Structures are given as structure tokens and as C-alpha cells.
Amino acid sequence: MTTTIYIPRDAAALSVGADDTAKALAAEAQRLGVAARIVRNSSRGMLWLEPVVEVEVNGKRHAYGPVQAEDVASLFAADFVNGGAHPLALGPTDDIPYLKNQERLTFARAGLTDPVSIDDYIAHDGYKGLTNALAMAPAAIVEAVLDSGLRGRGGAAFPAGIKWKTVLNAPVEGDGQKYVVCNADEGDSGTFADRMIMEGDPFVLIEGMTIAGIAGGATRGYIYLRCEYPHAQRALNEAIANAYARNYLGANILGSGKHFDLEVRMGAGAYICGEETSLLESLEGKRGQVRFKPPVPALKGLFGCPTIINNVVTLASVPVILDKGAEHYKNFGVGRSRGTLPIQLAGNIKHGGLVEKAFGVTLRELLYDFGGGSASGRPIRTVQVGGPLGAYIPESQFDLPLDYEAYAKSGNMVGHGGIVVFDDTVDMAAMARYAMEFCAIESCGKCTPCRIGSTRGVEVIDRMLAGDLPVKQEALLRDLCETMLAGSLCALGGMVPYPVLSALNHFPEDFQSQPQRARAAS
Amino acid sequence: MKTERRVIPIKVEARSTLTPQDDAAVRTVINKMQDMPGALLPILHGVQDALGYVPKDAIPVIAQALNLSRAEVHGVVSFYHWYRQEKPGEHVIHLCRAEACQSRGAVALEAHAKAKLGVDFHGTSSDGRYTLEPAYCLGNCALSPAVMIDGELYGRVSPQRFDTLLEKTAEEAAS
Numbered sequence: 026m027t028t029t030i031y032i033p034r035d036a037a038a039l040s041v042g043a044d045d046t047a048k049a050l051a052a053e054a055q056r057l058g059v060a061a062r063i064v065r066n067s068s069r070g071m072l073w074l075e076p077v078v079e080v081e082v083n084g085k086r087h088a089y090g091p092v093q094a095e096d097v098a099s100l101f102a103a104d105f106v107n108g109g110a111h112p113l114a115l116g117p118t119d120d121i122p123y124l125k126n127q128e129r130l131t132f133a134r135a136g137l138t139d140p141v142s143i144d145d146y147i148a149h150d151g152y153k154g155l156t157n158a159l160a161m162a163p164a165a166i167v168e169a170v171l172d173s174g175l176r177g178r179g180g181a182a183f184p185a186g187i188k189w190k191t192v193l194n195a196p197v198e199g200d201g202q203k204y205v206v207c208n209a210d211e212g213d214s215g216t217f218a219d220r221m222i223m224e225g226d227p228f229v230l231i232e233g234m235t236i237a238g239i240a241g242g243a244t245r246g247y248i249y250l251r252c253e254y255p256h257a258q259r260a261l262n263e264a265i266a267n268a269y270a271r272n273y274l275g276a277n278i279l280g281s282g283k284h285f286d287l288e289v290r291m292g293a294g295a296y297i298c299g300e301e302t303s304l305l306e307s308l309e310g311k312r313g314q315v316r317f318k319p320p321v322p323a324l325k326g327l328f329g330c331p332t333i334i335n336n337v338v339t340l341a342s343v344p345v346i347l348d349k350g351a352e353h354y355k356n357f358g359v360g361r362s363r364g365t366l367p368i369q370l371a372g373n374i375k376h377g378g379l380v381e382k383a384f385g386v387t388l389r390e391l392l393y394d395f396g397g398g399s400a401s402g403r404p405i406r407t408v409q410v411g412g413p414l415g416a417y418i419p420e421s422q423f424d425l426p427l428d429y430e431a432y433a434k435s436g437n438m439v440g441h442g443g444i445v446v447f448d449d450t451v452d453m454a455a456m457a458r459y460a461m462e463f464c465a466i467e468s469c470g471k472c473t474p475c476r477i478g479s480t481r482g483v484e485v486i487d488r489m490l491a492g493d494l495p496v497k498q499e500a501l502l503r504d505l506c507e508t509m510l511a512g513s514l515c516a517l518g519g520m521v522p523y524p525v526l527s528a529l530n531h532f533p534e535d536f537q538s539q540p541q542r543a544r545a546a547s
Numbered sequence: 548m549k550t551e552r553r554v555i556p557i558k559v560e561a562r563s564t565l566t567p568q569d570d571a572a573v574r575t576v577i578n579k580m581q582d583m584p585g586a587l588l589p590i591l592h593g594v595q596d597a598l599g600y601v602p603k604d605a606i607p608v609i610a611q612a613l614n615l616s617r618a619e620v621h622g623v624v625s626f627y628h629w630y631r632q633e634k635p636g637e638h639v640i641h642l643c644r645a646e647a648c649q650s651r652g653a654v655a656l657e658a659h660a661k662a663k664l665g666v667d668f669h670g671t672s673s674d675g676r677y678t679l680e681p682a683y684c685l686g687n688c689a690l691s692p693a694v695m696i697d698g699e700l701y702g703r704v705s706p707q708r709f710d711t712l713l714e715k716t717a718e719e720a721a722s
């Protein structure tokens with residue numbers, strides 16, 4: 026009997042040796058004459074255990090990890106092909122608490138399938154949403170997305186259905202072209218959910234975009250992918266080619282008369298190109314400078330045409346809504362934050378990885394129940410949620426429920442759901458300085474508060490730490506932050522004050538200058 | 548009184564320094580892509596993929612094909628961090644500087660890498676082997692610090708592992 030062995034092709038797994046492990050598995054199986062079929066699946070999201078090797082025993086998958094190439098011989102010796110005991114054995118994969126305690130809707134297939142196999146995708150409930158959508162009027166699709174309560178997962182949390190409705194009803198000019206654009210620029214530190222979708226289940230994004238096209242009346246789609254993600258580029262292009270070959274893309278999709286073309290375009294290493302109007306400029310072949318709004322992209326977007334622009338996770342959440350119904354999706358979550366969020370546990374955390382949970386989960390549950398505390402074993406001092414423009418949250422707020430409104434009310438941001446963990450060795454003044462420095466490097470240069478303010482911010486923090494009139498510098502820094510907050514054209518300059526001020530407000534001791542520290546110590 | 552005659556110098560455009568092979572490579576990319584909507588970024592990627600960088604003298608060729616000014620093309624090349632205008636070393640190393648990597652020692656790794664290679668960011672080691680570039684997140688934030696070498700991603704990169712990875716590229720080059 027042939028045994029099926031799974032080993033991920035996800036970039037994170039590759040980054041710690043999955044390819045070498047896969048090669049060793051194949052070689053050892055051959056050497057021992059074990060009939061094995063090795064499937065390169067995607068990651069289950071337990072990234073600290075990568076490379077995770079799974080083996081199917083009586084239809085049930087058993088996990089082992091982290092498995093390096095040199096562990097392979099001992100795995101075979103322990104009869105792991107029949108689920109044998111071994112120090113790296115993790116038991117039946119589905120029973121691992123980290124996975125068992127999640128609510129996976131968008132990531133339902135993560136790690137289960139061969140990412141680029143369309144048959145695998147269909148066998149695991151893929152393309153059911155599109156099949157339903159093809160039988161619906163565009164307005165009914167839009168209504169379902171509205172009813173589901175799905176909000177943009179890219180950061181701004183704007184209701185997806187309202188954008189789609191605007192595009193559906195937008196007057197068209199000229200040749201009547203409309204577009205669907207997927208924002209796959211995922212620039213935030215601490216985030217990798219988009220990457221995992223694109224590498225691990227690319228068809229769910231393709232399906233979501235196709236549904237968006239049908240709903241909005243758009244026949245062309247682009248995925249704007251950051252160039253730091255070559256693995257995602259390869260997986261997407263392979264999946265798109267397979268979808269064309271099976272008529273899930275192109276003209277007359279599945280005989281429905283609907284048309285949708287899709288193409289991947291690469292970014293070029295500019296954080297600001299994650300901002301939607303800057304992204305559209307970049308897609309048009311220009312410098313990624315932020316546009317003034319209005320007009321909104323839904324009315325005048327790519328090449329001046331009505332454009333649905335959404336984040337990867339937003340679009341990848343659409344198929345399950347069209348498959349299981351808006352009500353099903355909406356039943357997860359709290360308040361006005363409906364559904365689930367793929368949360369990314371990153372940085373100094375023991376069990377880093379992907380945790381998809383309904384809104385309402387607290388930071389404490391995520392950091393300790395899922396995350397297992399810091400990786401260094403030292404106390405967690407702070408976490409930054411929502412990327413480089415998100416606030417640093419102190420321990421006193423760890424019981425905050427994950428909810429867009431609750432976060433906003435306390436001066437924090439959910440953003441794209443990345444949580445970066447720091448232990449007590451972190452220097453918060455250095456983190457505040459870095460935030461300003463990052464803004465200076467990545468500013469598009471169009472507005473003055475962001476372009477100049479960020480550089481001034483670095484200087485002011487430097488002077489403060491050098492003990493050069495520190496009280497005055499602090500007042501200046503706060504004043505500068507206020508100007509950037511109120512006067513910047515987009516949220517880059519407009520939100521960089523959040524990490525800076527939260528660091529300053531929650532951890533003022535770190536901002537004491539050398540002379541001040543010396544005085545306090547004596 | 549004799550007046551000085553003022554001579555207005557006319558700058559003659561320097562001849563392109565592109566080798567015939569490089570020139571052909573640039574034109575091949577352009578021919579393949581110039582009809583795409585928003586073709587400039589894909590063309591620049593194509594040129595950089597083929598040559599390792601976007602040579603200064605490729606800019607007029609691209610500008611002419613897309614009916615843009617050289618200034619516009621130059622503006623785009625210089626706006627994006629990814630495009631390089633100098634020939635890189637044999638291997639390009641992207642080292643992540645962002646927060647999740649900092650929380651696990653990226654600052655120390657950065658200092659180590661710079662000292663080891665004897666370069667600052669954007670620099671190429673004197674033996675022409677390695678170019679060091681900063682990155683702002685490589686999407687490997689749960690296995691930080693992260694580094695990418697020639698498009699391959701590496702996680703949990705300690706200074707020692709960094710040295711091992713360098714040795715690996717050297718071995719691969721030798722074999």
C-alpha cells in the first residue's frame with residue numbers, strides 16, 4: 026500500500042529546511058523500499074514546528090515536527106508511516122490544541138491540499154461559492170457580501186459590500202471597463218496571512234476575485250504582489266494557468282457567459298504601494314504616489330475606471346460566504362466585527378504562526394493560550410498590533426477583545442491582524458525612533474508632514490535621548506505627532522504617531538536620556 | 548574694447564555604454580512587454596531579472612519605446628527600492644530590519660552582516676561576491692530574524708547561521 030506523506034512547500038517551512046527534509050524523505054523511502062507518495066502541501070500554520078511532516082494512517086493525518094533532514098532515518102526506524110511513536114511525534118494533526126481551538130473559515134483548506142491542484146481544491150469544497158454566484162444576479166451577490174458583515178482585512182476595515190455596490194452601480198465611460206484589484210502588497214511587519222493564502226490556497230483568492238468580478242461587472246483583475254514574495258508569485262501563476270486550462274478563468278466561465286481575466290503584477294519594494302491609490306498608480310506604471318480622495322477608486326480607480334480594490338484575505342473570505350451563506354459567516358464575531366480574522370503571531374513568541382479566530386478573542390488568550398508566552402522565556406513587555414503604524418500595547422490592555430471598535434476606542438488598531446511580541450529587553454525609545462525612520466524611508470514624498478516630519482521626528486528623538494533639553498524635545502515630539510496625524514495625506518504619516526506616542530506614553534522610562542538615567546541611578 | 552566671446556557649450560550625449568548583448572536583452576524585454584497596460588514596472592523587472600540591475604543607458608531605450616520622457620522613467624526607477632542602478636555582486640542578500648525581526652535580534656544580525664561583508668546597506672563586498680540590501684518584512688515574521696539570499700528565504704538566522712549560509716553560497720558557486 027502506498028503511504029501519503031505531506032511536507033509543506035510554504036516559504037516559511039522552506040526557510041527552515043523543508044526542501045532538504047523532503048529530499049531526505051524521498052531518498053530514505055526509496056532506500057527502504059517503502060511505497061510513498063510525497064505531497065508538497067501548504068503549511069497548517071504551526072510555524073514554530075516547521076518543517077511539519079504529516080503521514081496519513083487509516084485516513085487520519087499524524088504530524089511530526091520539527092523534522093530536519095537528519096531526523097528522517099530515525100522517523101522511518103520508528104515506523105512513522107504507521108503513526109509510530111517518536112520524540113518528534115505530535116499525534117493526530119487535527120487534535121493538536123493549537124489547531125483544534127481555531128475557527129477556520131478563510132483558512133479552512135490551509136495545509137490540507139496540494140495548493141496548485143484544482144482537483145484537490147474542488148474535492149475540499151472549492152468553487153462551490155462561484156457555482157452559487159454564477160446562478161445569482163450581481164446585486165444578490167453584493168447583498169450577500171453586505172449581509173455577511175465582511176469588512177476590509179487590509180487595515181481600514183471598510184465594509185466590502187459597500188465598495189462592491191458602488192462599483193456595480195458606477196456609471197461607465199468609453200469601453201465600459203471595470204477592474205478588480207487585489208492588494209497583495211502585505212508590507213506590515215508581523216503579517217504573513219496573505220502570503221500563506223497565496224502560496225497555500227491560491228484558488229480561494231482566484232475564486233474570490235472571480236466572484237468580485239461577476240458582482241461588480243468587471244472582466245479584468247490584477248493581483249498586485251510585493252516582489253519580496255517570489256514563492257507566492259510562482260504558486261499564483263501556476264494556479265492561474267490551471268484555472269484557465271479548466272475554464273474557471275477566461276471567456277465564458279463554465280459556460281455561464283461570464284468573462285474574467287486575471288494577471289499577477291509585481292511591486293518593487295515600496296511600502297507605500299500598499300496604500301490603495303498609490304498601488305493603482307504603481308499598476309499604471311508610475312511612481313507610487315498617493316492620490317487625493319475623492320474620487321474613490323470604486324468610481325475612478327485603475328486607469329480611471331471603476332475598481333474594486335480589496336486585500337487578499339478580504340477576497341479569500343468571499344467564497345465561503347457564497348458557499349455557506351452570509352448568515353453562517355456573520356454568526357462568528359462580536360459587535361460590528363463579524364466573521365473571523367486570520368491572526369498572525371510573530372516576533373518573540375514561542376508558538377508563532379497563524380491563528381484564525383472569530384472576533385472577540387483577547388490578546389491574553391492569543392499570547393499565552395495559543396502563543397505559549399515569549400520565545401526567549403522572558404516576560405512579554407509589549408505587543409505591536411496592526412503593523413508598523415499600529416500602537417504598542419502594554420500588558421494592562423491584554424484583555425482587550427479583538428474588535429475593530431474596541432481597539433479604535435483605546436487608541437489601538439487591528440489592522441491586518443499581525444501581532445508582534447517583544448520581551449522585557451526591548452528598548453521602546455529605539456522602537457519609536459525606528460517607526461519615524463521607517464516612515465522617512467517609505468514616505469512617497471507627496472505631503473510635507475510625512476516627508477519632512479518623519480525625518481524631524483528621528484532628530485527630535487535623538488536629541489531627547491542625548492539629553493539635549495529633553496523636556497522641550499518631548500513637547501516638540503508631541504506637537505510634531507499632532508501635525509502629522511492631522512495633516513498627512515494618507516495613513517502612513519497620519520498613523521506613525523501611534524507607535525511613537527504609545528511607546529512614549531506607556532514606557533516613558535525608556536525615553537530618559539543618558540544623563541537622566543545616571544542621575545536617577547545615583 | 549574687446550569683448551570676451553561667450554561660448555555656450557553644447558553637451559553631446561555620451562554614447563550608450565550598453566554592451567551589444569545587454570542592449571539586445573533590454574530590447575527583447577521591451578518587445579515582449581511594451582503593449583501591456585502599465586508596462587513600465589514589468590519592463591524594469593524584466594531588465595533587472597535579465598541583467599541584475601537597470602543600467603543607466605537602458606533608460607533612454609525604455610523611454611523611447613513607451614513614449615515617455617527619460618525623466619519619467621528615471622523617476623520610477625529611483626522611486627522603488629527594488630530597482631538597482633549599479634551592477635550587484637554575485638549574490639544579493641536581503642536582510643529584514645522590521646519589527647518582528649528586531650524582536651529576535653535583527654539589529655545584532657545587521658551589525659554582524661555589515662562587519663562580516665565589510666559593507667553598509669546597498670553596498671557590494673570588495674570581492675564582488677555579495678550585495679547587502681535592507682528589507683522591510685519578508686513575511687517570515689514567526690521565524691525571525693529572516694534573510695533572503697538570491698530569492699531563497701531563511702528563518703531563525705543567528706549570526707552563526709548567517710555565516711553558514713554564506714559558506715553555502717560559496718560552495719554552490721564552487722561546485
Ligand SMILES: Cc1cc2nc3c(=O)[nH]c(=O)nc-3n(C[C@H](O)[C@H](O)[C@H](O)COP(=O)(O)O)c2cc1C
Binds near residue numbers: 176213302
Ligand atoms: C501606508 C499604507 C500601507 C498599506 N498597506 C496595505 C497592504 O500592504 N495591504 C493591504 O491590503 N492594505 C494596505 N493598506 C490599506 C489600503 O489602503 C486599503 O485600505 C485596502 O487595500 C483596502 O482593501 P480592504 O478593504 O479589503 O482592506 C495600506 C494603507 C496605508 C495607508
Ligand code: FES
Binds near residue numbers: 647686
Ligand atoms: S518582520 Fe522580518 S520577516 Fe516580517
